[in-house]
Amino acid sequence: MKARPVKPPEKFSWVDLLLLAGLAAFIYGLLALASQWTAELSPTVDISLSPYALVKYSFFSVSRGFIAYGISLAFSLVYGYTAAYSPRAERLMIPLLDILQSLPVLSFLPGLVLGMITLFPLSNVGLELACVLMIFTGQAWNMTFSFYHSLKSIPQELKDAARIYRFNRWERFLKLELPYSAIGLIWNSMMSMAGGWFFLTVTEAFVLGNKDFRLPGVGAYMSVAIAQKNIPAICYAVLAMIITIITVDQLLWRPAVAWAQRFKMEEVEIESDSEPFFLEFLKKSHLAGLFGEKIVRPLQEMFLKLAGRSEAANFGAITEQRRRRRWVRNLLLGLGGAVLFYLLGEYLLLISKLKSGWWLLCKHAFYSGARVFMALIIGSAWAIPAGVTIGTNRKLARIFQPIIQITASFPAPMVFPLVMWGVLTLGIWTECGVTLLMLLGTQWYILFNVIAGASSIPQDLKDVASAYQIGSWRRWKALILPAIFPSLVTGWTTAAGGAWNASIVAEYVQSGSNLTVVPGLGTAATSRCWPPAS
Numbered sequence: 077m078k079a080r081p082v083k084p085p086e087k088f089s090w091v092d093l094l095l096l097a098g099l100a101a102f103i104y105g106l107l108a109l110a111s112q113w114t115a116e117l118s119p120t121v122d123i124s125l126s127p128y129a130l131v132k133y134s135f136f137s138v139s140r141g142f143i144a145y146g147i148s149l150a151f152s153l154v155y156g157y158t159a160a161y162s163p164r165a166e167r168l169m170i171p172l173l174d175i176l177q178s179l180p181v182l183s184f185l186p187g188l189v190l191g192m193i194t195l196f197p198l199s200n201v202g203l204e205l206a207c208v209l210m211i212f213t214g215q216a217w218n219m220t221f222s223f224y225h226s227l228k229s230i231p232q233e234l235k236d237a238a239r240i241y242r243f244n245r246w247e248r249f250l251k252l253e254l255p256y257s258a259i260g261l262i263w264n265s266m267m268s269m270a271g272g273w274f275f276l277t278v279t280e281a282f283v284l285g286n287k288d289f290r291l292p293g294v295g296a297y298m299s300v301a302i303a304q305k306n307i308p309a310i311c312y313a314v315l316a317m318i319i320t321i322i323t324v325d326q327l328l329w330r331p332a333v334a335w336a337q338r339f340k341m342e343e344v345e346i347e348s349d350s351e352p353f354f355l356e357f358l359k360k361s362h363l364a365g366l367f368g369e370k371i372v373r374p375l376q377e378m379f380l381k382l383a384g385r386s387e388a389a390n391f392g393a394i395t396e397q398r399r400r401r402r403w404v405r406n407l408l409l410g411l412g413g414a415v416l417f418y419l420l421g422e423y424l425l426l427i428s429k430l431k432s433g434w435w436l437l438c439k440h441a442f443y444s445g446a447r448v449f450m451a452l453i454i455g456s457a458w459a460i461p462a463g464v465t466i467g468t469n470r471k472l473a474r475i476f477q478p479i480i481q482i483t484a485s486f487p488a489p490m491v492f493p494l495v496m497w498g499v500l501t502l503g504i505w506t507e508c509g510v511t512l513l514m515l516l517g518t519q520w521y522i523l524f525n526v527i528a529g530a531s532s533i534p535q536d537l538k539d540v541a542s543a544y545q546i547g548s549w550r551r552w553k554a555l556i557l558p559a560i561f562p563s564l565v566t567g568w569t570t571a572a573g574g575a576w577n578a579s580i581v582a583e584y585v586q587s588g589s590n591l592t593v594v595p596g597l598g599t600a601a602t603s604r605c606w607p608p609a610s
Contacts, residue, residue: 467530517578529563
């Protein structure tokens with residue numbers, strides 16, 4: 077049975093004092109972040125390696141991640157919704173999205189940083205925006221694919237029910253489309269935040285020639301610690317990342333996952349597990365209950381009323397809707413043309429670097445594609461069974477959710493030189509080492525999406541499989557694989573993009589005095605020397 081809602085206490089308590097203290101600290105952090113954005117652009121930035129500085133640096137890094145996440149979420153909802161309900165736009169938008177997610181982030185980082193600094197030459201706004209946009213490029217794609225696939229897989233009977241009840245566009249979005257996609261969107265949001273940490277040491281500590289474009293944050297702290305070979309500082313940075321990820325998991329993702337479980341499509345009612353710590357904490361707060369009752373609920377009702385009136389007022393404006401659709405279509409076609417023109421320029425630039433012409437390009441494209449394919453196979457081999465096990469067992473999910481986030485959030489490029497050094501020392505085939513490096517940027521997309529798909533399997537279907545004593549193999553064939561397949565497609569698609577993205581740092585690895593370069597498109601994208609044809 078579901079637990080009955082507990083009314084918050086009517087008097088102030090120590091919980092309210094803690095909330096007020098946390099709110100005051102949050103406001104102080106926002107003021108410090110605002111002063112950092114508006115500070116004068118400095119040619120050199122001093123990064124303190126004191127462990128006490130990591131408190132401020134962690135807040136700065138998390139703030140950049142969540143600003144980028146807000147942009148990514150808005151982009152995912154608009155882009156995914158448009159692609160799902162506009163067949164003409166879908167033909168262009170989905171292939172374009174797949175191309176964009178596969179572009180290596182580092183290939184256009186210098187141009188973005190220099191462009192933003194040109195726009196904002198007197199303050200840190202340009203650098204901060206460049207960092208946020210770079211994090212955005214590591215977050216948006218898997219969320220967009222997840223939301224798009226969720227909209228495409230909504231059962232027809234639910235769409236018919238929404239039509240019978242005469243839901244307007246906003247009501248259909250808030251009561252059907254967003255709840256139906258909530259589980260996959262939340263798990264992919266966790267993966268997106270982990271993807272934002274992936275290139276943190278590069279986006280916060282970017283050096284171009286003799287110019288130092290460094291921003292205070294955990295990534296810059298870690299890059300300086302690595303450059304100085306300061307082992308205690310590296311340990312402090314890793315510990316700060318772990319504490320930050322666990323804190324965000326307890327305050328945001330664990331309550332969000334618990335909230336999303338109410339939208340599972342199932343006919344039976346099961347006993348709910350104990351609620352997350354933070355939700356139990358808020359139930360004891362008088363201020364939180366007062367805020368929800370006096371502010372959040374009236375704003376929600378007012379928003380729904382305004383959305384309903386707006387929909388009713390525009391219900392008969394068919395001509396205006398067609399004009400808007402035509403304008404949106406032309407805008408998307410223009411953006412698509414600009415992106416394709418940019419890709420064509422990059423492609424021709426890549427061609428100009430090759431001494432042997434088209435044949436050498438095809439040859440090394442085949443090498444990179446083969447590594448991406450192998451990384452997908454290896455990642456699927458362990459991520460699918462592990463994800464199903466975690467997604468169908470709530471106790472395991474509570475234990476492994478923060479562990480997976482910590483492991484996936486650790487900036488993998490930092491360990492690339494160490495992994496390649498181990499591969500060369502042990503005498504392992506270099507191709508195996510490069511594939512392993514690409515796997516580090518691939519496997520988590522599959523795992524997170526499989527967990528999301530497995531956790532959304534209705535309990536009544538599990539009970540039927542148990543009642544009929546269906547064996548393990550048949551249960552996988554008849555229940556598990558069909559249930560997780562839409563999420564698995566999303567995972568494979570975004571994992572392929574992650575593998576292509578990781579190729580730029582996996583095919584060209586500097587480990588001390590050793591340089592490992594293998595044939596592939598990632599090496600050419602770094603604008604470094606192209607390896608000779610074998």
